Amino acid sequence: MNGKKLDNSIGLIIFILGLLVFGGVSLEAAITVKVTGQIANSPSLIFDGKMVPDKTSWDSDTCVSWEIASVQFLFDLGAVLDIKDIVVQLDTNDGYYIDYSEDGKNFKNLLRKSSEDGDIREGMNTFSTISGTPKYIDKMDFKPVKARYIMVYADPKDGDGCYSIAEFKYITEATIKENK
Numbered sequence: 001m002n003g004k005k006l007d008n009s010i011g012l013i014i015f016i017l018g019l020l021v022f023g024g025v026s027l028e029a030a031i032t033v034k035v036t037g038q039i040a041n042s043p044s045l046i047f048d049g050k051m052v053p054d055k056t057s058w059d060s061d062t063c064v065s066w067e068i069a070s071v072q073f074l075f076d077l078g079a080v081l082d083i084k085d086i087v088v089q090l091d092t093n094d095g096y097y098i099d100y101s102e103d104g105k106n107f108k109n110l111l112r113k114s115s116e117d118g119d120i121r122e123g124m125n126t127f128s129t130i131s132g133t134p135k136y137i138d139k140m141d142f143k144p145v146k147a148r149y150i151m152v153y154a155d156p157k158d159g160d161g162c163y164s165i166a167e168f169k170y171i172t173e174a175t176i177k178e179n180k
């Protein structure tokens, strides 16, 4: 495997990341990423705003990759937000679950990406729930939810055992207003 291993013996890595802007007001709401299990490369890559070209290799230095299906990523968005849509870059030939929670304890499934979803069969791919965009996947779309916590993990029964995530974006009502 390429890239340096982050051997987190206590099972937790926490990264505080950048600023979020919502509703036109800048708040120092930090996104925290907590990782359970062993991964390659820094989890900060998931929220660095940089997408990778589709078809990028799953173990590229620009991706956060792992090989044990029990690895979990827990994103704390810093506040309960109205999540309308997401855009996520994942290794296309695996299944992944994305769950959400308001309190960090009670999680519900937001969506599942199967190994069959997407327009390419190898490498990193972009999956969007924003209808009308080229990477929109109808069956992954969801009704808006209130969430502060997002959990991402692989489906151990669907994929080749080589998993990867390169970017996660979420769209709120405030994001939509800003872009008008």
Ligand SMILES: [Ca+2]
Residues within 6 Å of the ligand: 045, 046, 047, 048, 049, 050, 051, 052, 062, 166, 167
């Ligand atoms: Ca990235």
Ligand SMILES: [Ca+2]
Residues within 6 Å of the ligand: 058, 091, 092, 093, 094, 159, 160, 161, 162, 163, 164
């Ligand atoms: Ca894979």
